[in-house]
Amino acid sequence: MxxxxxxxxxxxxxxxxxxxxxxxxxxxxxxxxxxxxxxxxxxxxxxxxxSVVPKIRLQIAQDPSLNYEYLPVNGMRSFTEAALKLLFGKHNQVIVENRVGGVHIVGDNGAFQLGAQFLKIWRKDSQIVYIISSKKEPYGLVFQDMGFTVREYSFWDSKQLCMDANVLLNVAEQAPHDCIFVIGNICDCNLTQSQWAMLMANLKNKRIFLFFDISNQGLSTGDLEKDTGFLQYFVSQGFEFFCSQSLSKNFGIYDEGVGILVVVALNNELLLCVLSQLMKLTQALWLNPPTTGARIITSILCNPALxxxxxxxxxxxxxxxxxxxxxxxxxxxxxxxxxxxxxxxxxxxxxxxxxxxxxxxxxxxxxxxxxxxxxxxxxxxxxxxxxxxxxxxxxxxxxxxxxxxx
Amino acid sequence: MxxxxxxxxxxxxxxxxxxxxxxxxxxxxxxxxxxxxxxxxxxxxxxxxxSVVPKIRLQIAQDPSLNYEYLPVNGMRSFTEAALKLLFGKHNQVIVENRVGGVHIVGDNGAFQLGAQFLKIWRKDSQIVYIISSKKEPYGLVFQDMGFTVREYSFWDSKQLCMDANVLLNVAEQAPHDCIFVIGNICDCNLTQSQWAMLMANLKNKRIFLFFDISNQGLSTGDLEKDTGFLQYFVSQGFEFFCSQSLSKNFGIYDEGVGILVVVALNNELLLCVLSQLMKLTQALWLNPPTTGARIITSILCNPALxxxxxxxxxxxxxxxxxxxxxxxxxxxxxxxxxxxxxxxxxxxxxxxxxxxxxxxxxxxxxxxxxxxxxxxxxxxxxxxxxxxxxxxxxxxxxxxxxxxx
The missing domain is CATH 3.90.1150.10 (Aspartate Aminotransferase, domain 1)
Structure with missing residues (x-):
């Protein structure tokens, strides 16, 4: 038999x-x-x-005082703090008002996996995801596998050979209320003041949930602040959002897939609720995030010369x-x-x-x-x-x- | 407003x-x-x-030839190969017959997250999970969050003050067909020959899906082979199974959560099908696993002196x-x-x-x-x-x- x-x-x-x-x-x-x-x-x-990364790797390996114990579920706190300061600037109102937080995630898709799981549970009305980016994004599959309806749009206009902000504007115009927008390199589109105003009005009126993808801070223009300046604009207009902040590419630590799921909320109380639910999901996903990448990046960001x-x-x-x-x-x-x-x-x-x-x-x-x-x-x-x-x-x-x- | x-x-x-x-x-x-x-x-x-880990950390940090590129979705091949040899022994029939494989995972719950996602899709009849271990396991939540009915049993008999193999035997006796068994430190229970025979007959007759948890190889008896010897027994009896193999604790690399989801199938063709589906899920979960822990462990396992x-x-x-x-x-x-x-x-x-x-x-x-x-x-x-x-x-x-x- x-x-x-x-x-x-x-x-x-x-x-x-x-x-x-x-x-x-x-x-x-x-x-x-x-x-x-x-x-x-x-x-x-x-x-x-x-060039600074190999030096820090060596320094970390030579440090006998380091502790290799499990990280807490939310990850390395010094890392998320340093990464958030990098993303928003030290004196940004969301940091001062204690209403931005982050969960240390794993891998280039980790923030989307975690964020999508959260949205699946807590935004039941938001089951349509629009991904608008300059290229085909791997995380389309993450949302699709989880049962979201995914619609993908590219900023790139292959006829005019340029990035076209109108793609985003049109999608925002036509999208239904309460849907989810995942937005890639919007900083490459050079929106005008009136385009920004039109976009934000639609996003706000329709209560569209925003999920930004920042995987190249500094690699777009060479200027860290310029690349993420648009986030400040959303903050100043009172938006809440998620952001996948990946730090693998701009440090050259590709093999660690190190990043954060960033949460901006209207106030600290809301933030803590969201973070607590994310923590629960993280626990099931990988329990504790790995440290190597986070440790290298924190050592660099916390030392002005480095x-x-x-x-x-x-x-x-x-x-x-x-x-x-x-x-x-x-x-x-x-x-x-x-x-x-x-x-x-x-x-x-x-x-x-x-x-x-x-x-x-x-x-x-x-x-x-x-x-x-x-x-x-x-x-x-x-x-x-x-x-x-x-x-x-x-x-x-x-x-x-x-x-x-x- | x-x-x-x-x-x-x-x-x-x-x-x-x-x-x-x-x-x-x-x-x-x-x-x-x-x-x-x-x-x-x-x-x-x-x-x-x-003691060997800090030396290897230093050696890796000093090696200018290393490439820190993204790993493929299935992870570091040399690592999974070395880990499987450690788990089964080099000459085990599943290795010789090319019907065991592994997916490099992230975090202590990663193998359960990945395995549970697979079972949710491909074993639709297996929605009851029995977790039988010597303690309360964190991955109970993983299955529960995914909608499985979870029943937990402990080997520990707090009246007799001993590990009791009969717990497992009774559960196997009473469990319905096609359910899932996640089994922890069974090597601590010292089953007799007749207990093994009875257990295996039930598991086989009821087509129970087996998912072993090996997070302490070598830390139980101090003898690596002895701790996982029971796996050989399941292999020799023609069982297929999953196994979460975590290597964080026995190397002391806690902060990297490094491990493998092991798949044993009846033949290579089945194995490749299962691995291909797991790869698809991995892609959405974290895209690429981190390397540090895997690199350290591979360096040690592939060098006889180390x-x-x-x-x-x-x-x-x-x-x-x-x-x-x-x-x-x-x-x-x-x-x-x-x-x-x-x-x-x-x-x-x-x-x-x-x-x-x-x-x-x-x-x-x-x-x-x-x-x-x-x-x-x-x-x-x-x-x-x-x-x-x-x-x-x-x-x-x-x-x-x-x-x-x-």
């Missing part, structure tokens, strides 16, 4: 991502290039790490990104590639749209062994002195070869 | 634990003692860390625990405390039942400022040369003072 497996009804799950990287890895061409790494690369093709060194390293990284973009644009201009390439330098951050169409992307992959996503959003730090000529010449060829096919 | 808060319906959550520690901290008595710390303490009252040093440190810890227990028993004997105290040394591991009743526990807390849980399950490593006399004298007083009240 054969035993029946308890798992016999479980089918193989479809792979959700990574097929581009897989194809790249299987390509035997020596000149192959991958332009879609998630993290910033150094000129040597290594993941970027802020914090300054970190800021300079961020600034250097962003300047380098802009330099690469300028060079790519200039080389395309010199090659006489049809079209304006200003959109490359108009976009902030390491990951930006090249503005190619699907035929051009396929040309690059199939004929030139240059791997990039179908939407042509690439990581510009994958371009360096060794490959820039090959890449720009290939883009030129791709554009010329598909001319008139649009 | 006052703005209504989006959080206005959220009440303060009840605190679920930690009240004993809180009362202890508020006690101003200089002689107060806390006997309920979760982790093993050194003789100096610090959390125990295997592994040996780690094993010796574990053995030393367990010997020390037994020594403390022997001393407590001997001191109670010398004091003439009524009752047999053999149950102290009959139990394995750092955390064991003192076998006091509720009045005696309250006497110790209120009159002697010695803090222990109501069930009198204490962490024996909290007892050291400085406090052993005070503690044993106090136990003696407590027992004498409540004599005849039972």
């Amino acid at each position: 054969t035993t029946l497996s308890v798992f016999m009804d479980v089918p193989l799950a479809q792979k959700l991502e990574g097929s581009l990287l897989k194809t790249y890895k299987q390509d035997s061409c020596p000149n192959k290039i991958f332009l879609a790494f998630r993290v910033c690369q150094t000129s040597k093709g290594q993941p970027w790490v802020s 914090q300054e060194e970190w800021k300079q390293s961020l600034k250097g990284l962003v300047e380098n990104i802009m330099l690469i973009k300028e060079k790519v644009k200039e080389k395309l201009r010199l090659l006489g590639t049809p079209g304006s390439w200003d959109h490359i330098t108009d976009q902030n951050g390491s990951h930006s749209y090249l503005g190619l169409n699907i035929q051009q992307v396929e040309y690059l992959i199939k004929k030139k062994h240059i791997y990039l996503p179908k939407n042509s959003r690439i990581n510009f730090t994958c371009i360096n002195a060794h490959n820039i000529d090959y890449i720009t010449q290939s883009i030129n060829e791709a554009v010329l070869s598909t001319k008139g096919l649009d | 006052t703005t209504l808060s989006v959080f206005m319906d959220v009440p303060l959550a009840q605190k679920l634990e930690g009240s004993l520690l809180k009362t202890y901290k508020q006690d101003s008595c200089p002689n107060k003692i806390f006997l309920a710390f979760r982790v093993c303490q050194t003789s100096k009252g610090q959390p125990w860390v295997s 592994q040996e040093e780690w094993k010796q440190s574990l053995k030393g810890l367990v010997e020390n625990i037994m020594l403390i227990k022997e001393k407590v028993k001997e001191k109670l004997r010398l004091l003439g405390t009524p009752g047999s105290w053999d149950h102290i040394t009959d139990q394995n591991g750092s955390h064991s039942y003192l076998g006091l009743n509720i009045q005696q526990v309250e006497y110790l807390i209120k009159k002697k400022h010695i803090y222990l849980p109501k069930n009198s399950r204490i962490n024996f490593t909290c007892i050291n040369a400085h406090n052993i006399d005070y503690i044993t004298q106090s136990i003696n007083e407590a027992v004498l003072s409540t004599k005849g009240l039972d």
Whole structure:
């Protein structure tokens, strides 16, 4: 008699991502290039790490006084405090009025997992989630798996080749009352005063729940305050919100997935209620968050000299990104590639749209062994002195070869 | 007009634990003692860390070749492989036949969170969970929050003052078909051959889904293989199961909550299906697990000399625990405390039942400022040369003072 497996009804799950990287890895061409790494690369093709991080790692490892006991469920308090100050500025009214708090979370999706669980229970009327961002976000699945209806919109206008704030404005105009908005890099959209006013009026009238995603503070413009300045605006207008604050990318501690679910409430009493419910959920999710990333970041943020060194390293990284973009644009201009390439330098951050169409992307992959996503959003730090000529010449060829096919 | 808060319906959550520690901290008595710390303490009252861990931490921090890129969703492969070999032994048939796998998880509850989510989807008929362990387990809440009916049983017989395997046997006898059994430290129960046979027949006939909890490998008897030997028995009898393997406590890396959700299936094809579904869930839960703990443990397990040093440190810890227990028993004997105290040394591991009743526990807390849980399950490593006399004298007083009240 054969035993029946308890798992016999479980089918193989479809792979959700990574097929581009897989194809790249299987390509035997020596000149192959991958332009879609998630993290910033150094000129040597290594993941970027802020120069201050290895020093702190060593310092922590050499410190015999450190205690490696379990953290409390809400995590490392000094870490959440330092991270909140970084996000809002030390003297922000939500900090002064003691109505902002954070739960130390795990992994890049942790804050969304925790926040979504909370919303599932405490905002029963808010079962539609609008995700408006500059790219396809992995946390769409988090909300979807939990039973929310998810609608996704991109700020990127692939016709006009620019970020379009109107996408957000239109969604806010049409969305039903009491829904949830998850908003990505809104700072890249440059809303006008009247656009802000219109947006906020809709958000307020419809009691839309706001959930911001800040995973790149400082990596957009190189200026930490500028990148999150819009949060101050929401605070000053009396909004409450959640925010996923991830600190992996701007320190170069990718492998720790360190961050916070930030809660802004109207007053301290409300805040404590929300935090207490989040704590209950956290307990079931992972009980205690891991410390390494939080410890490194806290050591840096709580020491003015180290914090300054970190800021300079961020600034250097962003300047380098802009330099690469300028060079790519200039080389395309010199090659006489049809079209304006200003959109490359108009976009902030390491990951930006090249503005190619699907035929051009396929040309690059199939004929030139240059791997990039179908939407042509690439990581510009994958371009360096060794490959820039090959890449720009290939883009030129791709554009010329598909001319008139649009 | 006052703005209504989006959080206005959220009440303060009840605190679920930690009240004993809180009362202890508020006690101003200089002689107060806390006997309920979760982790093993050194003789100096610090959390125990295997001597080999700080060396490896330093080595990792000094290694410029390490890459801190995101881990894949399923985690660090070398870590899961090393951990599975540790759990089953290198030459176990499930490893040779390629039908065991693991997902690198986060936090002490992570494996239960992930496993419960899987069971919720893929074992729709299994909505009753029996948790049978030597203590109240925190993951009861995980299953409960997810909508499972949870029934909890303890191996500890507070009348006979011993671990009683019949608890498990009776539950298996009475449980309905297709339910789920989460089984804690079964190795402490010393089942006889006929008890094993009876248990397994019931588990098999009723298609009960098994979920083992191994959070203390090596910390029970000091012998790694002995502590998990029963798993081999289940394997040899053709069982499939999940297992939460936590490696925080036996390395002393508490603050990283590092572990694996282990899957044993009848064959590789089934295994891959289950792992693929788990990966999908992991992606939503935390996307990428953190590396620090996994990196430390892998470095130790993959180096025979370091592994040996780690094993010796574990053995030393367990010997020390037994020594403390022997001393407590001997001191109670010398004091003439009524009752047999053999149950102290009959139990394995750092955390064991003192076998006091509720009045005696309250006497110790209120009159002697010695803090222990109501069930009198204490962490024996909290007892050291400085406090052993005070503690044993106090136990003696407590027992004498409540004599005849039972």
